[in-house]
Amino acid sequence: MFVILRTNTMFKTPITGKQKKMARYAKAMGHPVRMYVLELLSKQSCCYSGDLTEELPIAKSTLSQHLKELKEAGLIQGEIEAPKIRYCLNRENWKEAQILFEAIFDM
Amino acid sequence: MFVILRTNTMFKTPITGKQKKMARYAKAMGHPVRMYVLELLSKQSCCYSGDLTEELPIAKSTLSQHLKELKEAGLIQGEIEAPKIRYCLNRENWKEAQILFEAIFDM
DNA sequence: ATTATAGTTCGTTGTTAGACGAACGACGAA
DNA sequence: TTCGTCGTTCGTCTAACAACGAACTATAAT
Numbered sequence A, B: 001m002f003v004i005l006r007t008n009t010m011f012k013t014p015i016t017g018k019q020k021k022m023a024r025y026a027k028a029m030g031h032p033v034r035m036y037v038l039e040l041l042s043k044q045s046c047c048y049s050g051d052l053t054e055e056l057p058i059a060k061s062t063l064s065q066h067l068k069e070l071k072e073a074g075l076i077q078g079e080i081e082a083p084k085i086r087y088c089l090n091r092e093n094w095k096e097a098q099i100l101f102e103a104i105f106d107m
Numbered sequence C: 001a002t003t004a005t006a007g008t009t010c011g012t013t014g015t016t017a018g019a020c021g022a023a024c025g026a027c028g029a030a
Numbered sequence D: 001t002t003c004g005t006c007g008t009t010c011g012t013c014t015a016a017c018a019a020c021g022a023a024c025t026a027t028a029a030t
Helices: A017-029 A032-043 A049-055 A060-072 A091-104 B017-029 B032-043 B049-055 B060-072 B091-104
Strands: A076-081 A084-089 B076-081 B084-089
Touching: A017 A032, A017 A060, A017 A091, A017 B017, A017 B032, A032 A060, A032 A076, A032 A084, A032 B017, A032 B091, A049 A060, A049 A084, A060 A076, A091 B032, B017 B032, B017 B060, B017 B091, B032 B060, B032 B076, B032 B084, B049 B060, B049 B084, B060 B076
Parallel strands: none
Antiparallel strands: A076 A084, B076 B084
16 A cells, blocks of 8 residues: 655645745746736737837847746747737636735735 | 926836836745745734744745845834744735735736 | 853855847748 | 848846855843
């Protein structure tokens, strides 16, 4: 018989998967430019990288990096409409983030 | 007559103070240990550094650094009860953070 | 006075983040 | 085909981050 011990006692880490997940989302949101993008996308269905480049006072390569970070955190996704890329929220993960923050803020 | 132009057109930054504030809170929440602390404190009135040291698999000096980051972001505060320090949420800023996250998640 | 407890600060190390311009790749238009 | 547009990747630089142990500070207990 195998008893798979995955309790916190065993590994001495009380930090839950939810907390790790939430920290990941928070980390992605922890930069003003990325906050700007997320807020914009939460209010409209999509936006294009080029539009953001014009609005934000950063190099387009920097914007690419920020968008990449948001993609890797799972909060946004991009769809190619050659030659442009259209970005939108990943609704599933956005919902998950909402639920996690909701829980900690007791809302 | 002085006209103080502080519009976004003038300085070409559309990023609002709220977004910056929110990014600051998110940045502080963007580490699992700090997430753990905040969640614990949101559920109970206070905790002691020493208790956290025993619960978390990190050096106490590392914990001090994390607590310092949360203090500097304004999310927690410490009160000396020699020889211990009692930490609790900064209710005002916690509320502010709640409101900001509430707004972006449309809750 | 010394010792013990509790927690912070310091210094170090290695990693990551965020900024940029240049080079690049993927298209569509001419 | 070349050229232009669009956005990404690369390389570089500097700063920030997160880990640790040791030294330090502030107390209370002996």
